[in-house]
Amino acid sequence: MKRRSKYEGLQKRKAIAGYLFILPFIIGFLAFMVKPFFQSLYMSFCDVQVGPGGFTNVFWGLKNFVEAFTVDLTFTRLLTEELTRMAINVPAIIVFSFFAALLLNQEFKGRAFVRGVFFLPVILSSGVILGVEYDNPIMAQMRDVIEMEGATGVSITDTIKEVLNVSGVGNSVFKVVFDIIDRIYDVVLASGIQIIIFLSGLQTISKSMYEAASIEGCTSWESLWKITFPMISPLLLVNLVYTIVDFCMRTDNQVIKKIQDIMLAKLSYGPASAMAWIYFGIVMAIIGLTSLILSKVVYYYD
Amino acid sequence: MTKREAKLNKWQKFWIRNKKSEGYLLKKVAMDYSYRICRLFMMFGLCFLILQPILNKISVSFMDEQDLYNTMVVNIPANFTTANYELAAQFMGYGEALRNTFIISLTIAILQVSMCTLVGYGFARFKFPLKNFWFACVILLIVIPPQILATPLHLHFRFFDIFGIFKAINGEALNLRGSVLPYYLMSAGCMGLKNGLYIYLLRQYFRNQPIELEEAAYVDGCGTLRTFLKIMLPDAKPILVSCFLFSFVWQWTDGFYSKMFLGNTRLLSVQLSRIATQLGAYITTILKNSAGASPGYTSCIISTGTLMVIIPLLVLYLFAQKGFVESLANTGIKG
Structure with missing residues (x-):
């Protein structure tokens, strides 16, 4: 009897130690996450008036939400634009980073260099650097001019597109593919971390599995789909969530830019929160739906 | 046997082996080489794709204004000048901004990584009630974009107060916006930029470490914190370094938190925009x-x-x- 209580004492001590270790997170989470989270939700239903001594929330109901869609001129357009961009870019990023990780996991000369180059985007695409060239009116104007002239410009994809159009196969499926090819730079820049995650997953697959498969007469193409893909599929889910979230947080995201603009420049906090919540709600729904579908496909080895 | 003979011999052997395998060997080797060549081209193309903008920026940055509009000038500037650098430095207040950015990035990164390490270790090694709930909160932290919390946080720090203490003393709430303090507070609470990701990575790392070392330390009478500091941390150096580097780099280029909380401090990222x-x-x-x-x-x-x-x-x-x-x-x- 005495022994058992002592064991419980140790368990208890360890539990307390565990709580002490994660205490910073708990405090931070409660202070800077939970409170602002609900406050933001409440604000989105309110007219927020900032005075000299503080701010007051006047409950408005759904007015902010309705206005975001009906009164604001650009919000709906920006929202649909960003969501379609996400729908095209995210799968492209995942597929690209999967194959890039496969390539980078092989042995070849100069691998260290190639790896170094591939992870440069982690620096290059972070924070303001990505957005700075889109940020000012002069550059935007110039981009419009280029886009207008682009119809007559020479590019390989345009030429191929024309050839396909002439031969009568240039339909909407090809359009998506060409869109991705045109955006390949965006895709490569956004897939640094995803490649690292896939790579680390590839390294946990034991070599003996491939050996066994090749002895049984499995080609490397087959073992890619029968061994590598299932083993790495849990990371597919991780990467998907990460990519979508990363996409939402990027500085060149027009919706986010719009929200910040409304909040910091016009000081209208209520509508800004409402828009943020609309965007967040849609993104969460997408994440939830895709991970629900993917989790049916994902294979857990252990 | 001379070298040439050896080479010849090798070829002969190859053909003999090829014949024995009924052409399979040749096919396989040819496939292998063609795959390698394809890979080479792909690697080269992708590396070029990533490096080209930087190289282009470097070449443009040394050009005079008239070179930019001269169609004869491609990549190599005709009128080499460093005036662009001087102008850019002047606009950004480069010296001061660089110093500020360096100090802030370094301190923030150290603070964030040390806090996240503690938390990650706590999640990896200890069993306590509600553990899964708290870990779900970490996942939530990764998933929720900080922009959504921007509004209330903004107001939170604009009228900062702890249970009305400051209001009682000063008569009004503190305005912490524009000062560096809020961001340090948030970092200390693991709520900084992408801190959920660091916690996740560090937990993953500690979980994969063998538990025997710590058990031995406990048996020898080493306390929990000391075991963590003396036994686990030295081994964790590589992952700590990489988390630190990520934190440092992302803080360096971050525009969101910098604009939000550090508005009055001159930082490179804000100046650049x-x-x-x-x-x-x-x-x-x-x-x-x-x-x-x-x-x-x-x-x-x-x-x-x-x-x-x-x-x-x-x-x-x-x-x-x-x-x-x-x-x-x-x-x-x-x-």
């Missing part, structure tokens, strides 16, 4: 040119500014490339 406006103002007011800056010149100055912001990071990356990539790739992240 203003550079084009400043160039326009400079040209219209000081040079008395009412047309403003030309698009080409603006983009040239922006490129120069961007380069000046990322050069310290590139140097860091050059030396610590292993820390960025290899150690993270070796953590064995699982879904």
Whole structure:
């Protein structure tokens, strides 16, 4: 009897130690996450008036939400634009980073260099650097001019597109593919971390599995789909969530830019929160739906 | 046997082996080589795709304004000049901004990583009630974009107060916006930029470490904290370094939190986003040119500014490339 209580004492001590270790997170989470989270939700239903001594929330109901869609001129357009961009870019990023990780996991000369180059985007695409060239009116104007002239410009994809159009196969499926090819730079820049995650997953697959498969007469193409893909599929889910979230947080995201603009420049906090919540709600729904579908496909080895 | 004979012999052997395998060997070797050549081209193309903008920026940054519009000038500037750098440095207040950015990035990164390490270790090794709930909160932290919390946090720090203490003393709440303090507070609470990701990575790392070492330490009478500091931390160096590097780099280039909380401190990232406006103002007011800056010149100055912001990071990356990539790739992240 005495022994058992002592064991419980140790368990208890360890539990307390565990709580002490994660205490910073708990405090931070409660202070800077939970409170602002609900406050933001409440604000989105309110007219927020900032005075000299503080701010007051006047409950408005759904007015902010309705206005975001009906009164604001650009919000709906920006929202649909960003969501379609996400729908095209995210799968492209995942597929690209999967194959890039496969390539980078092989042995070849100069691998260290190639790896170094591939992870440069982690620096290059972070924070303001990505957005700075889109940020000012002069550059935007110039981009419009280029886009207008682009119809007559020479590019390989345009030429191929024309050839396909002439031969009568240039339909909407090809359009998506060409869109991705045109955006390949965006895709490569956004897939640094995803490649690292896939790579680390590839390294946990034991070599003996491939050996066994090749002895049984499995080609490397087959073992890619029968061994590598299932083993790495849990990371597919991780990467998907990460990519979508990363996409939402990027500085060149027009919706986010719009929200910040409304909040910091016009000081209208209520509508800004409402828009943020609309965007967040849609993104969460997408994440939830895709991970629900993917989790049916994902294979857990252990 | 001379060298040539040996070579010949090798070829002969190859053909004999090929014949024995009924052409399979030749086919396989040919496939192998063609695959390698394809891979080479792909690798080259992708590396070029990534490196080209940087190289382009470097070449443009040394060009004079007339070179930008001269179609004869490609990549190599005709009138070599460093005036762009001087201008960009002037606009950004480079010296001061660099110092500020360096100090803030370094301290924030250290603070964030040490806090996240504690939390990650706590999640990896201890069993306590509600553990899964708290870990779900970590996942939530990764998933929720900080922009959504921007509004209340903004107001929270604009009228900062702890249970009304400051209001009782000063008569009004503190305005912490524009000071550095809120961001340090948030970092200490693991709520900084992408801290959920660091917690996740570090937990993953500690979970994969063998538990025997710690058990031995406990048996020998070492306390929990001391075991963590003396036994677990020294082994965790690679992953700590890579988390630190990520934190440092992302903090360096971060625009969101910097704009949000550190508005009054001159930081490279914030200064960079203003550079084009400043160039326009400079040209219209000081040079008395009412047309403003030309698009080409603006983009040239922006490129120069961007380069000046990322050069310290590139140097860091050059030396610590292993820390960025290899150690993270070796953590064995699982879904």
